[in-house]
Each structure stands twice: as structure tokens, then as C-alpha cells.
Amino acid sequence: MKMLVVFEKKERLRHVGHLDLMRAMQRALRRSGVPIAFSQGFNPHLLVTFAAPLSVGMPGLREVMEVPLSAEISEEEFKEKLRAALPPELPCVAVRAVEDRHPAPMAQLFAAAYRVTVQENAAEILAAIPSLLEKESVMAMKRTKSGDKLTDIRPMIYEMKKVDGQRFDCVLALCEAATCKVELLMDALTAESKLETRPRYLAVRTQLLGKDFTPLELL
Amino acid sequence: MKVFSADRLEKLLDTVLKPSRYTGGEMNAVVKPFDQAEVTFAFCFPDSYEVGMSHLGIKILYDIINRQPWALCERSFMPWPDMADAMRREELPLFSIESRTPLDRFDIVGFTLQYEMSYTNVLEMLDLAGIPLYSRDRQDGPIIMAGGPCAYNPEPLAPFVDVFQIGDGEEMMVEAIACVRKCKKAGLSRLDTLRALAGIEGIYVPAFYQVSYNDDGTLADFYPVDDAAPAIVRKRIVRDLDSAAYPEAFVVPYTEAIHDRIVLEIMRGCTKGCRFCQAGMLYRPVRERSLETLLAQAEKLENATGYEEMSLSSLSSGDYTHLTELVCALTERYADRKISVSLPSMRIDSFVKQSLEEAQKVRKSGLTLAPEAGTQRMRDVINKGVTEEDLIRAVTDAFESGWSTVKLYFMIGLPTETDEDLQGIGNLARDVINAYFTVPRSVRAKGLRVTCSASTFVPKPFTPFQWQGQDELPTIKEKQARLGDILHQVKGVNFNWHEPELSMLEACFARGDRRMADVLYAAWKNGCRMDGWTEFLNYEGWMKAFQDCNVDPAFYANRVRGEKELLPWDFIDAGVTKAFLWREWQKAQRAEVTPDCRKGCQGCGLKRFEGVCVDR
Ligand code: SF4
Numbered sequence: 001m002k003m004l005v006v007f008e009k010k011e012r013l014r015h016v017g018h019l020d021l022m023r024a025m026q027r028a029l030r031r032s033g034v035p036i037a038f039s040q041g042f043n044p045h046l047l048v049t050f051a052a053p054l055s056v057g058m059p060g061l062r063e064v065m066e067v068p069l070s071a072e073i074s075e076e077e078f079k080e081k082l083r084a085a086l087p088p089e090l091p092c093v094a095v096r097a098v099e100d101r102h103p104a105p106m107a108q109l110f111a112a113a114y115r116v117t118v119q120e121n122a123a124e125i126l127a128a129i130p131s132l133l134e135k136e137s138v139m140a141m142k143r144t145k146s147g148d149k150l151t152d153i154r155p156m157i158y159e160m161k162k163v164d165g166q167r168f169d170c171v172l173a174l175c176e177a178a179t180c181k182v183e184l185l186m187d188a189l190t191a192e193s194k195l196e197t198r199p200r201y202l203a204v205r206t207q208l209l210g211k212d213f214t215p216l217e218l219l
Numbered sequence: 220m221k222v223f224s225a226d227r228l229e230k231l232l233d234t235v236l237k238p239s240r241y242t243g244g245e246m247n248a249v250v251k252p253f254d255q256a257e258v259t260f261a262f263c264f265p266d267s268y269e270v271g272m273s274h275l276g277i278k279i280l281y282d283i284i285n286r287q288p289w290a291l292c293e294r295s296f297m298p299w300p301d302m303a304d305a306m307r308r309e310e311l312p313l314f315s316i317e318s319r320t321p322l323d324r325f326d327i328v329g330f331t332l333q334y335e336m337s338y339t340n341v342l343e344m345l346d347l348a349g350i351p352l353y354s355r356d357r358q359d360g361p362i363i364m365a366g367g368p369c370a371y372n373p374e375p376l377a378p379f380v381d382v383f384q385i386g387d388g389e390e391m392m393v394e395a396i397a398c399v400r401k402c403k404k405a406g407l408s409r410l411d412t413l414r415a416l417a418g419i420e421g422i423y424v425p426a427f428y429q430v431s432y433n434d435d436g437t438l439a440d441f442y443p444v445d446d447a448a449p450a451i452v453r454k455r456i457v458r459d460l461d462s463a464a465y466p467e468a469f470v471v472p473y474t475e476a477i478h479d480r481i482v483l484e485i486m487r488g489c490t491k492g493c494r495f496c497q498a499g500m501l502y503r504p505v506r507e508r509s510l511e512t513l514l515a516q517a518e519k520l521e522n523a524t525g526y527e528e529m530s531l532s533s534l535s536s537g538d539y540t541h542l543t544e545l546v547c548a549l550t551e552r553y554a555d556r557k558i559s560v561s562l563p564s565m566r567i568d569s570f571v572k573q574s575l576e577e578a579q580k581v582r583k584s585g586l587t588l589a590p591e592a593g594t595q596r597m598r599d600v601i602n603k604g605v606t607e608e609d610l611i612r613a614v615t616d617a618f619e620s621g622w623s624t625v626k627l628y629f630m631i632g633l634p635t636e637t638d639e640d641l642q643g644i645g646n647l648a649r650d651v652i653n654a655y656f657t658v659p660r661s662v663r664a665k666g667l668r669v670t671c672s673a674s675t676f677v678p679k680p681f682t683p684f685q686w687q688g689q690d691e692l693p694t695i696k697e698k699q700a701r702l703g704d705i706l707h708q709v710k711g712v713n714f715n716w717h718e719p720e721l722s723m724l725e726a727c728f729a730r731g732d733r734r735m736a737d738v739l740y741a742a743w744k745n746g747c748r749m750d751g752w753t754e755f756l757n758y759e760g761w762m763k764a765f766q767d768c769n770v771d772p773a774f775y776a777n778r779v780r781g782e783k784e785l786l787p788w789d790f791i792d793a794g795v796t797k798a799f800l801w802r803e804w805q806k807a808q809r810a811e812v813t814p815d816c817r818k819g820c821q822g823c824g825l826k827r828f829e830g831v832c833v834d835r
Contacts, residue, residue, distance in 0.1 A: 013473070015238035020473040027471060027525030028246070030556065044557045057233060085525070089244035200230070 002102060003034075003067045003078055006094040006217045009060045011204075013089045018053035024090065025050075025065060032085035034078050035071035051105035051208050051216055052112070052174060055181065060205040062093060064105045064216050096217060105208075108219050111158055112174040113207040114182050115167060120199035122166045125186075128193035129160055129168060140184045153188060156180035158213075171209065221312035221349045223321045231309060235302045239474045240268035243316035247468040247523060249285045249292070253318045256291035258400045260284050261315050261325040261361070265332070265340035266751065268296040272470070273478035275532060276331055276367060280388055282466035290396050293317040293325075294470075297340040298347065300749060306347055313347035322348035326399055328361040330380075332369035335728035336721060336751040338376060341365070342743040345379070352740070354381050354426055359409065362399065362416075366392075368501055370423075371454075372680045372788040375728050375735035377425035382416050385791060386454030387487075389463045391421045414447035421455035423791070424448060430733055436774055438732060438785040453792040458831050460487055460506035465516055468523035480528035480561075481520045483513050485545065489534035490816045492823075494602045494807050495591070495630065497679035498534055500795050504825045504832040505817075510541045514548055521558065529553070530561045538817075585624035585668075586617045592633060593643025599810040600635050602803075607647065615654045623664040625651060631698045632676040632690035634807060641698060644671065645705035648712045671706055672715040673699065675722035679729050680788045681795060683803035688777040689726040695719040720758045724750065726776035732787040735775065737768040796824035 009021065016024070026046045029036050038044040051064040079095045086092055118125045132138060138154040156173035157180065163169055172180040182203040190198045208216040232238040253259065262281055264271030271277060277294070284292035293315035298306060306313065312321040322328050328350065330341050342352055351357050355378070365376060366384035373383040384391050395416060402412040417424040427448035431439045443450055457463045465484070472479065488505035489498070508516075517529060529549060533539060549560045590610055592598045598605060614625060629644050648671050655667045675695050678684045690698070699716050706714045728735060741764035749755035765772050780786065782801060789797065799822060806813060813821055825832040 010244070012242055012244040013239075015232060015242055016473045017239070020239065020475070023475075024246070024471070024473055027527075030525030030527070031246075031522055032525075033522070038557055085246075087244060087246040087248070088250075200233075 001069045001072055002098050002100060003069060003073075003075075004096045004098055004105060004217050005065050005067055005082065005092060006062050006096075007065065007086070007090060007092050009054060009063055010089040010091075011059045011202075014057050014059045017056050018050070021054070022048065022050065028082065028085045028090070029067060032081040034067075034073055034081050035069050037068040037070040049104060049106060051109055054205060055183075058182075058203055058205055062207050062215070062217070063205070064208050066105055068100070094217065103219075105216050105219075108210040109208060109216060110173075110175050110211055111171050111209040111213065112205050113159075113169065113171045113209060114203050115163070115169050115206050116182060116186070116201055116203045117167045118199055118201045119166075121193070121195055122199075124193040124195055125189050125199060125201075126162050126165070126168060128189045129162055132189060132192045133157070133160060138188050140188045142184060151184075153180045153184055157185065160185075169206075171213070174208070221310045221321070223312055223314055223319065225319065227309050227311055228314075228319070231302070231305045231311065235305055236299055237474055240296065240299065241302065241316065243294075245473060246471040248294075248317055248470050249281070250317050251285070251291045253291065253320055257289040258287075258291070258327070258396045258403070259320075259325045260290065260292045260327045260329060260396060261295050261320075261322050262292050263295045263322070263328060263330045263341075263344055265297050265330055265337040265344060266749075267299060268472070269474065269476050271296045272472045272476035274331070274333065275482050275484060276333075276388070278466050278469050278482075279464070280329075280331075280392055281470070282468075283389060283392055283464050284396060286464065287393065287396065289400060293320065295322060295344070297337075297344055297749070300755065303343065303347060303748070312349050313344055323350050323360050325361045326403065327364055327396065329364040329366070332365050332367040332376070334751060335369055335375075335725045338728060338739055339743045339748045339750055341376065342379065342740065343748045346743075353378050357381075357409075362409075362412065364395070368498065369728075371497075371501055371791060371793055372729065372731070373423060373425065374733050374787045375731040375739060377733050378736045381413060381424065381426070383423040383425070384421055384455075385423055385452055385793075386421045387457040388455075389457050391419065391455045394419050395422065414445065417445070417447040417449070420453055423452045428790070437780075438787060441785065441787075441790055451790055451792050454501075454794060456504075456794070456828055456831055457487075457506070460484075461508050461512050467516075467519040469520060469526075471524050471526070478530070479526070480530055481517065481524060481526045482530055482532050483517055483520075484508065484532050485513060485536060485539045485542075486533035490538070491535060491604060492602050492803070492813050492816065492821065493591070494600070494683040494803055495633065495676060495679070496534075497682050500681045500800075500823075501793060502534065503794050503823065504828075505538075506831075507540060510545055510548070513545060514552075517549060517552075521553065521556070527557060528559050528561065585626055586614070586622045587626045587628070588613065589628040590647060591628065591630050592640060593629065593645070593647050594640050596810050597633060597636065597640045597643065599812050600807050601630075601633055602807070602812055604812065604815065607650065610647065611650055611654050614651050615658065618655050618658045618663050621664045623655075623666050624668045626670045626672060627651065629671060629673045630676045631673050631702060632695055634676075634684060634687045635810075636698075638701070641702050641705060644673070644702060645709055648706060649709045652709065652711055667711060668713070669711060670713040670715060673702055674717045675719050677722055677726045677729055680786070681793045681800070683800045683807055685730065685786065685800065686780040686782070686784075686804055688779045689723065691773070691777050692719055692723055695722070718753060718756065720761075721750065721753075721756060723772065723776050724761055727772050728775075730787070731775050734768075734770055738764050738770050741767050794823070794825045794828065799823045 037047050047068045049066050054060050075095050075097050082092045137152045140153045142149050142151040159171040210216045210219040281292050284290050295315050314321050362381045364382045365380045370383045413424050427445035429444045433439045486507045488502040591603050678687045706712050742761050745760035747757045747760040
């Protein structure tokens with residue numbers, strides 16, 4: 001049996017990196033007393049996998065991790081135990097028990113939804129949204145391991161709309177084949193609005209999505 | 220006045236290294252409503268978050284203060300220099316991690332002094348908080364406290380700190396904050412609050428004492444000038460360690476601390492009597508925790524932290540009465556939870572092969588041994604009761620049990636040292652390597668790694684070597700080079716050494732008086748901070764400070780002091796008497812050993828503290 005765990009990483013912890021977060025979760029699982037499975041081998045560790053690492057600086061509202069179990073446990077009991085073992089800044093939102101052969105969340109990941117608060121020049125950035133969406137292609141400089149690469153990110157922007165005078169929501173590709181970071185989108189909006197430098201912003205990942213834009217944890 | 224703003228902080232956090240050092244939100248951090256606490260205490264560690272979070276004392280006192288329903292304790296650490304500069308630029312005051320409250324809003328700001336080279340960080344943190352550095356310039360605002368091993372010679376910090384706590388903090392801390400609470404309620408002035416604090420055993424309020432000097436620069440007189448201040452400040456001792464408060468939960472950091480694990484303090488104090496070792500004298504007498512208490516603490520801590528490692532802490536774990544039982548019980552209990560148990564500061568004279576084997580069942584770490592000196596004569600001088608035979612037996616045992624990484628710690632510049640003693644270090648290293656090859660290939664682990672680490676001897680107060688001078692810088696450098704040559708000829712040894720400049724500065728502060736405070740201030744003004752970090756040590760800044768203050772470092776570091784000289788810390792009763800220390804100093808010079816006092820009292824002075832020192 002495996003447990004899919006939906007948790008929130010609050011804004012205060014946004015600087016906690018992926019590896020540190022993994023370790024924090026592993027320790028939380030250890031102190032929770034739920035029956036967790038260890039890897040074999042010389043340095044045994046917990047077999048926990050995250051659906052998608054969060055960029056440093058980004059909070060997440062509904063992050064997903066998969067926890068293989070060594071014994072049966074009810075969803076309620078698991079959730080209660082884990083909740084008690086997590087700090088207030090890292091609460092467990094929901095859990096779902098699935099069969100061992102249930103596909104890994106990471107493999108089902110397709111896109112992610114974000115809410116972006118633009119902290120400077122919000123009016124200019126938000127005004128650029130409609131015109132950017134009208135474009136057939138949006139070129140942006142993507143930083144990859146093998147150097148910077150000019151990439152068309154338009155096909156990776158599935159949705160984008162203004163929320164209020166400071167914020168907008170968007171859905172961007174996030175899977176092995178194609179990933180568009182909020183940073184790239186902000187670069188494109190900056191260029192579109194003719195601003196010189198990218199304004200400060202805070203992006204929150206609000207939901208991880210699978211095929212047909214179904215929330216990942218429900219697939 | 221600097222005003223805190225969460226928004227400006229968030230902005231800064233996006234630009235500095237490792238921002239999660241400053242953001243808290245850790246498991247088991249205690250967050251109480253700030254405005255409802257009757258006494259608020261900012262526990263400051265004058266080094267980085269990673270170093271501070273590894274330290275046991277802060278965990279103990281954080282827990283003890285927060286256990287009082289009327290008190291609150293939050294943490295603050297020395298910001299990394301990039302953050303410190305950014306905060307200064309943005310006029311953002313230093314704040315506590317938990318509630319992000321600027322330090323100047325606390326009733327008490329307390330520093331723990333673990334090593335001398337963190338003193339500039341104390342000044343830097345006060346300044347970042349917008350708190351005037353000198354006590355005399357503070358009419359209101361927090362009371363500045365300090366404790367920890369370096370508080371046993373508080374004088375170099377005397378003008379900056381209002382209240383020093385000397386000795387075990389568990390009981391003294393509660394008395395101190397209760398006293399502040401009472402004074403606050405009664406609406407007492409700052410001066411009267413300090414007077415009330417000075418009445419607590421173990422507390423030293425430097426403003427209530429006067430110092431005068433002889434023409435040769437040595438102390439002429441040191442005396443209290445306020446009725447509230449005792450002439451002799453006696454260190455505090457927790458009589459019963461087994462019932463002393465110990466945290467049931469540790470704050471679990473996100474970013475990895477240097478030591479990120481459960482720590483069980485199995486024992487406090489040491490009876491070996493190594494003559495260079497300050498901790499060994501300061502933490503006397505030996506007090507042990509019972510097996511039941513430790514196992515219960517381990518269980519609570521494991522459930523509260525989820526740590527994958529446990530370590531046993533004491534000055535000499537091998538001497539703990541129930542060591543084997545404890546290690547066996549812990550490894551057995553936690554094997555299925557994959558928790559490793561490690562034994563630091565293992566002393567080779569009490570090496571327990573069985574516990575070694577138990578300890579390595581789960582995970583194998585390097586073996587650390589501290590023979591400290593290379594020849595038997597030198598080890599007799601420092602009273603390190605270890606023979607070459609002990610050492611070789613210990614490493615052979617370890618190699619047979621599958622260890623292959625050995626670290627050997629030595630000191631150079633010890634009193635009476637000759638070239639032969641340096642040669643001895645090389646010989647010892649060679650013998651260790653030979654011991655490895657005598658273990659059959661089928662038994663020993665592959666990949667032998669032997670590291671020799673040589674630190675420079677620093678004479679410390681309340682040790683038999685407190686009268687001795689440190690070698691001068693050129694001599695130390697010569698010896699380091701010589702030892703480097705010697706070890707170069709031993710195949711397969713890595714050689715590490717410490718910055719000799721740092722050891723020299725450490726020596727100045729370790730045995731400094733109030734005049735070293737001027738040097739400290741000047742050095743901080745010259746931009747010195749984070750001196751313990753090689754990349755930040757600004758030696759020129761320090762030398763200029765000595766010059767500008769007209770202070771000769773040799774007066775403090777290298778001068779040999781006489782029997783009759785009034786030492787800056789003589790007003791503190793640290794338990795061991797000056798007469799005992801002098802006796803030991805004389806014996807040292809004759810290379811005469813003093814046996815472990817578990818085998819018979821050596822009359823060090825602790826017997827004067829009723830009911831704490833029992834012969835076994
Ligand atoms: S009083 Fe005696 S037994 Fe106690 S610590 Fe001192 S020497 Fe050891």
C-alpha cells in the first residue's frame with residue numbers, strides 16, 4: 001500500500017530547498033509513527049518521493065508526495081498521525097491510500113497552476129496578459145544545463161488570467177517533455193510590457209495537475 | 220532607531236545566501252504570544268545558525284525558559300556577513316527567529332560564549348540590533364547577559380555585558396529570569412534590578428567591581444564597589460544531574476546544522492585531570508545520568524524529532540559507568556528504526572571494544588582519538604593518562620572491527636615541548652599505520668585514512684597551565700613546518716593544522732583583562748567579525764587594533780605569570796582551588812602524573828561544595 005499525501009508549504013518556508021524539505025518530511029514521517037518502508041542497503045532511508053520539487057522561494061498550497069508503507073493503515077489514522085508530527089508551517093491537507101501498482105504521481109504530472117502576486121509595476125504586467133495570450137509564439141530564454149536556449153513558451157501556457165489589481169493566475173506545463181517556469185513567463189510579460197527589468201513577484205504553486213487538468217492527487 | 224519591517228525582510232531574503240537560516244518555522248520551535256509573556260529572553264548564539272543549532276546548551280536553556288508559563292525564549296543567531304551587511308544597508312534591526320521581534324524589545328538578551336573568537340560577533344549582533352554596545356550607555360532596553368565556558372574569564376567583555384552567569388545554567392537561569400520578573404513587577408530601576416541579580420549565586424555584574432593596575436601592567440587590585448556584589452563569585456553546580464531539566468524535544472532545523480541529531484548528555488564533568496583542558500576543570504565534579512533517565516530521554520526525543528542519529532555527549536564518554544549497557548540498549552531499541560548511535564570524544568584509555576562493535580552495527584563513522592602529544596614524557600606533562608600501548612591496542616581493535624578512517628588530534632606548543640616530542644607525533648602516526656597492516660587483509664576494511672590534526676596550545680584560566688605563556692607566533696610556525704616535514708615522511712598520513720594567528724588571539728582573550736575590551740571594540744570597528752571562520756579572519760584588523768589601543772598581545776599571550784600574580788579571574792571560585800592548580804603546574808614541570816580522582820581524591824577543591832563530590 002502507498003499513501004498519497006497532499007501538503008502545504010507555507011510562505012514562511014518558501015526558502016527551504018527541495019532536499020531540506022525532503023529531509024524534513026522524512027523526519028516528520030519517522031516521528032509520526034506511521035508504518036513506513038525503508039530502502040534496503042547500507043544506508044537505509046525512507047522511500048518517499050515528491051511529485052515535483054518546488055523552486056526555492058516558492059510556497060505550495062497542494063504539493064503531493066508518495067509514501068510507500070510497510071503495513072496497512074487507514075487514511076484517517078495516517079492523516080491524524082502525520083498531522084501531529086508536522087510543524088504548523090507544513091500542514092498535511094489530505095491523504096489518499098492507493099495500491100502499490102498505482103502509477104507514481106511524478107509520472108502522471110502534466111501541468112501546475114500558480115497564483116502570482118506582482119509586487120512592483122503590477123499594472124504594466126497585468127496589462128500585458130491579453131496581448132501575450134494573443135501571440136502565436138512567445139520566445140523566452142530558457143536556462144538549461146547545456147546553456148541558454150531560446151524557447152517558444154506559448155504552447156506551454158495553458159491558461160492565464162487576471163485576478164485583481166495585483167495578481168494573476170496561470171497554468172503552465174510541468175512534465176518531463178516540457179516545463180515552463182513562472183520566471184520565464186514573467187520574463188515574457190516583462191518584455192511584452194516594455195519594462196526594463198523583471199519586477200519583484202511572489203508565485204505560489206496552487207495545484208499540481210495531471211491529464212485533463214485533473215488535480216494530481218485525484219488521478 | 221531602526222524599525223523592523225516584514226516586507227523589507229522578505230525582500231532581503233530573496234538576495235542572501237541560505238535564507239532559511241533566518242526564517243524559522245521549524246518543528247518544535249516554541250512560539251508564544253510575545254506580548255503576554257512577563258519576561259522575554261532572546262537567546263543569542265554569536266555564530267551562524269548552523270553552528271548555533273548544533274549546540275546543546277542552547278537547547279537546554281531554551282527549553283527551561285519556555286517551560287516557565289510566564290516567560291518566553293526565542294532564538295537569534297549571528298547573520299552571515301552578506302545578511303549582516305544587507306540588514307545594515309536596509310536599516311533592518313536584528314530580530315528573533317520565532318516572532319521576528321527586534322532584539323531591543325526583549326527584557327533580556329543573552330549570549331552563550333562558547334569560544335573566545337566569537338566575541339566580535341557579540342558586538343556585531345548588539346550593533347545590528349541597534350543596542351548600545353557599552354553597558355554604561357544603556358539606560359533602558361534589554362539587560363545583556365552572558366554565560367557559557369568563556370564566562371569564567373568574563374573580563375574582556377566586562378564593559379559590554381551587564382550580567383554574567385557562571386557555572387551550570389539550569390537552576391541559575393530560572394532564578395535570574397524570575398528575579399527580572401519580580402523587579403519588573405515592582406517597577407525597580409535598572410540599577411536596582413542589577414543589584415538584585417548580583418545577589419544570585421553564580422552571577423557577576425561587572426559594573427559593581429573596580430580594577431587597578433601595577434606599573435608593570437599586572438593587576439594590583441580587584442574589588443566590589445557595591446554592597447550587592449560579593450567579593451568572590453562562586454560558580455553554580457547542578458547537584459543532581461539525573462533530575463535536572465532536559466528537553467523532551469529539540470528544534471529540528473531545515474537547513475542542515477553541523478550536528479543535526481539527538482544528543483544525550485550522559486555525564487557532566489571529568490575526573491581525568493588533563494592539565495591543558497579547561498572543560499575538564501570547569502565542569503567538575505563528575506555527575507552521571509542514570510540509564511533509565513537516558514533511555515526515557517532518548518525515546519521522547521526520538522518521537523519528537525524523527526532524527527536518524529543519536530550521539531552520546533560528555534567529556535569522556537568511555538568513563539560513563541553504564542556505557543556498554545546504554546549503547547547496547549539504544550542500538551537494540553532503534554535498530555529497526557535505522558537510527559545510528561555515535562560516541563564522540565571517545566578516549567582511548569577507556570576504549571570499550573564491545574561498545575564500539577555495538578555502535579557500528581548501524582553505521583560506521585570515522586574514529587577520532589586524541590593522544591594530544593607524541594611522547595610519553597609530554598603526555599605525562601599534560602597528565603594525559605594514555606600510553607602508546609593503549610593507543611595501538613585501541614586502533615588495532617578498531618581496525619579489527621572494520622574501521623579504516625582514523626583521526627588523531629595533537630597539540631603543539633605545550634609546556635616543555637622539544638623537537639623529540641614533535642618526532643614522537645610522527646612515530647605514533649607510523650605505528651598507527653603499521654597497526655592497520657598487522658590486521659589480516661581479510662578482516663580489515665579497505666581504504667586506510669589517517670589524519671593528524673595539530674592545534675596550537677592555548678593556556679586557559681582555571682587550568683594548571685594558566686600561568687604558562689603560549690609559544691610566540693614565529694616559533695609556532697616553525698614547529699608546524701617541522702611537524703609537516705616529519706609527517707611528510709610517514710606515508711599515508713594527512714596533516715591538518717590550525718591558523719596560528721587565531722590561536723594567538725584566542726590566547727589573548729582567554730587570559731585577558733578589561734583592557735582587552737578596548738582591543739575587541741577597536742577590532743570590531745576595523746571590521747573584524749566571524750573570526751572563527753578562516754575566510755573572514757581579518758588579522759590586520761586585529762593587529763591594528765592592538766596598536767591603536769597600545770596593547771601588546773605578548774603581555775597576554777606569551778608572558779609567563781608568577782605564583783603571586785593576581786589573575787583577572789581570581790575573583791571567581793570555579794571549584795578547583797588556585798593552590799591545587801599551582802601544585803599541578805609544578806608537577807607538570809617535573810612530568811609527574813596525577814591519577815584519575817575516581818581512584819582517590821586529589822584535593823582539587825570541589826569537596827568544599829557540599830554534597831557534590833563523592834569518592835567512589
Ligand atoms: S574533590 Fe577530589 S574527587 Fe572531587 S573532583 Fe576534586 S579531586 Fe576529584
